[in-house]
Amino acid sequence: MTTPSAQQPGRLDPGPAGIASERRRLTNLAYRLLGSLADAEDVVQETYARWYAMPAERRAAVVSPGGWLTKVAGRVCLDLLGSARVRRERYVGEWLPEPLPDRAELVGGRVGGADADAVDPADLVTMDESVHMAFLVVLESMTPAERVAFVLHDVFRYPFPEVAGIVGRSPAACRQLASSARRRIRTARRPAAAEHHASLVREFRRAWAAKDIGALVGLLDPAATSTPDSGGLVPAVLRPVVGSEAIARGLAEVREQQPGVELLERTVNGQPGLVARLDGVTVSVLAFDVADGRITRIWAMRNPEKLRAWTAA
Template identity: 65%
Template sequence: MGSAGTGAEGIAGERRRLINVAYRLLGSVTEAEDAVQDAYARWYGLPRSRQEEILSPGAWLTTVTGRICLDVLGSARARRERYAGAWLPEPLPDRTEWDRAGGAEPAGRADPADQIVLDESVTMAFLVVLETMTPAERVAFVLHDVFRYPFAEIAGVLRRTPAACKQLAASARRRVSAARAPVPAATGQADVVRQVKEAWETKDIAALVGLLNPAAVMTADGGGIVGTALRPVEGGARIARYMVAIADKAPGLELLERSVNGAPGLVARRAGVVLTVASFDVADGRITRIWVVRNPHKLRPWARED
């Protein structure tokens, strides 16, 4: 886990990997950054003699970051019970695509969101499944199945035996399988999302119903800050009517086809300000799940500077 050496440059070089681990564990860029910052603060708080005793600072930082994330996950249940409506992970843009399309780099130091590798382990569908796991399951699964760390080292993070960590990862794996493990987005999903955009723009309820699985579910996250459905909207027909009703209330809204967490999605903005980011899960050519994030605190990576 990590690399050897205590040089400042080597230690700083671990940040990207740690941010990637922490985001997958927490589903929040802000919380991931805080966890990594805390781990670094603890490292620099060690006496120099203690730092020199640590053979692999990268492994030490990973262990500490993992434990911090474990604590955060342990307290998340209570915090999310107080959250207004559904809680969804923070969506991420493809920075290269977003910049080319007219977005702008944040001012100041690099945004931690830019350091996150967008692959199948950060799709919204996958992150939502991770939310169903216990904190220990999530840590064991992410570290082993996503980042390929051995159970002997994960045991140090969880303070459990390697055998217990292996059982936790196996339990998490069953949850993923039961939820129909998401696969990397393909051209087919992009085509479906494009058709949804066109039907939404023309307020074509019949076309939307045809694109939605009859048992589709739409979950929205406004964080109690902006208006949105507080409970999941279930059923393709109901979702289609809801989408058209929203379109009627949102004149001047611009819909963009953009990658969201590495998969085809839609971004809605007005006057250059991103108001909504939508992710989709598609099966057999029809949408089965829609995740809509409207909480402005979770849309900071999508901010533009004019």
């Protein structure tokens, strides 16, 4: 499950160019740990700020600048994860990880049609199975220490002695944390073939566009769950909707209320998903989980603050 851009760093140039080259790896790490592109950006900036706050002679003495940056970023993420529970108690409705588009779907080289020479953070995240929405949702169920130990070791291939230095526990304890996290992943994930996933999402889009409740029910697992995240910023149900019939009727109501919504098939966190646009503005991004030929989970991002990577010019 190693992230292609996330192999352990070797010796790199401690100058500005070498340090800047670590941004992609740090963003990949922070996004997987936090499930938020905005928070990942903040972590990377904080990590760089701490690096440049050190006297030049101390920076020059660092044997592995890449390792130093990873250690700091990991600890900042661990602190943020520790405080996230309190912050999410104040969050209106359900909290979901921030969905990201595929690189090919970024507008003009930078989301929102901005300067094409600038690098958008969404373009820095490698779209592999460790950013699939189902995977990120399982990570959300873990303790901060479990999540950090698992992601650093299983995804980024850091040895447990180095993970221990970030988590603040012994290598043996980190090994146990990662093992516990691994069991959660195995229990929760039932990946479908990519082609089957795409065909189900395509059929779902057509049925939704046609307001065909019967077809929608047939595509959904009877015990399917649809989880919205609006942050209380737009009208939406605040709790998960359970059951194929209830989900299908709710989707039909949405089409009745917003007949002008355009439904587009797009890649969401590396998997087939849907984007809903109204008057050219993205109002919702849907990710899906599929098992046994049916859609079992829908995650619907409605919070406009988490849709900035999908904003078209």
